[in-house]
Amino acid sequence: MGTTAYERVLSVAVAALHERDPEQLWPLLAADLPALCGGDALIYKLDNWNENEGTLGLSPGVTSEFTALGDEETALLRAGYPLAAHYASRADRAPVTARRVAGRSWSGSPTARLLDDLLDVDHVLGVPLPRSTTPVTGCMVYRSGRDFSDDELRLAEQLQPLLAAVEEQRRLLRRLAAPSEETAELALTPRESTVLLLLGDALTALSIGRRLGISERTVHKHIANIYRKLGTHDRVSTVLHAQRLGLIPGAASARP
The missing domain is CATH 3.30.450.80 (Transcription factor LuxR-like, autoinducer-binding domain)
Structure with a gap:
């Protein structure tokens, strides 16, 4: 090319x-x-x-x-x-x-x-x-x-x-809800939002990278940005906090 x-x-x-x-x-x-x-x-x-x-x-x-x-x-x-x-x-x-x-x-x-x-x-x-x-x-x-x-x-x-x-x-x-005023202030990028959604699906960084066509290293950079913006420090607390905010579906409605 x-x-x-x-x-x-x-x-x-x-x-x-x-x-x-x-x-x-x-x-x-x-x-x-x-x-x-x-x-x-x-x-x-x-x-x-x-x-x-x-x-x-x-x-x-x-x-x-x-x-x-x-x-x-x-x-x-x-x-x-x-x-x-x-x-x-x-x-x-x-x-x-x-x-x-x-x-x-x-x-x-x-x-x-x-x-x-x-x-x-x-x-x-x-x-x-x-x-x-x-x-x-x-x-x-x-x-x-x-x-x-x-x-x-x-x-x-x-x-x-x-x-x-x-x-x-x-x-x-299409799986993500429209951001509220509260969540819009977090300023997650569309790519960070999709990485967060896949974290909620319990995928590893390697699996997320394969789904999105990006490297595992890039996934970890997105995850670090998500932690910083949500004020969290690990995957579980991040997913639970994101679910409480309505950023991603709750456990009952999450899809693989």
């Missing part, structure tokens, strides 16, 4: 990890991810790639094109042809393009024709979350002119851990 691309990825990651609203994390990614992968537009789906369900998240600037879509057209986009079937048949989650999966038949498919009419694009790159199983989740990046190159596929693969970390952050932030 070149220096400029790396700096852009780092900028996206920093912005995402400082966002307190979990529903804004993927829109933040969607604004920058297409360009990072060499694309023009993006659709993300945080649920199954099938035609029957799921909300489509869109990169900025393309939302208006989707407002007039009928059910049949929306179903085509939800289905993610031919990528959904490709990933459903294997454990490999490496990014791949529609043309490499479907060959020449891709260009004549109903999905390709719809994308051409809708966005004037004719190539699709699938970037699933690296640990997704069933359902497959992730995003599809679109562009026109030529298929995505091997270098762009490798770059997309390097971005997958970032996508996974942001999605884990989103899931954890």
